[in-house]
Amino acid sequence: MHPIHDAAVRMALTPAALSALAPTSSARAAVSNLLEHQLADDALKLQAHLLQPGYAVAWVCGRARRHILDASDQQGLALAEAWLRDPLDTHRQQALDFAVSHRCATIGAWLAATAAWSAEDATRVQAAHAVVATLTRLAAIAPEGFVPARDACIRDALGLLDTVAPSP
Structure with a gap:
């Protein structure tokens, strides 16, 4: 199976996508093709899965820094950034513990989950879903509105996809 199609299936993209x-x-x-076809939700899912884990974590952290976050969300952001700077298992475990204790119910918990699950290949799909959940929640609180914020987020990270190895 083609790697991009495989990622699309793993992320449960719509039949239209x-x-x-x-x-x-x-x-x-x-991803650009999905955006052109007005399939931004699918584009976000595919982009989240295709990015290298470190780039995906940096992407969500960068987007989160653009918002005013409460103390708990800032703590989740700090844990994700700690793993990003130094991907030790202790940082991954701290991020995971935070995400679990907050039941992945907040932006900060999803930020922490993104880092925790990005550390292992076995949880790559979970990490991609955490990226989508984080960015969706951030778009929902954006002053410009959900759709413009989500679409800008996807477009801002298109260049990161150039780091993905070309498919055979």
Whole structure:
């Protein structure tokens, strides 16, 4: 199976998104194509899965820093950034403990979960879903409104997809 299509299936993209994905060797082209077809939710899911874990964590942390967060969300952000700076298992475990104790119910908990689950290949799909959950919640509190904030978020990170190895 083609790696981009495999990622699309793993992230449960809609049938419309699956049919809109043309055979391509570029992750960036695939996500851009979904945006052009007005399938931004699917584009976000695919982008979250295709990015290297460190880039995905940096992406959500950067987006979170643009918002006024409460103390708990700031703590989750700090834990994600600690793992990003130094991906030790102790930082991963602290992030995971925070996410679990907050039942992945807040932006900060999702930020921490993104870092915790990005540390292992076995939880890559979970990490991608955490990226989507974090960015969706951030878009929901954006002053410009959900759709413009979500779409800007996707477009801002398109260049990060250039780090994804071309598909065979």
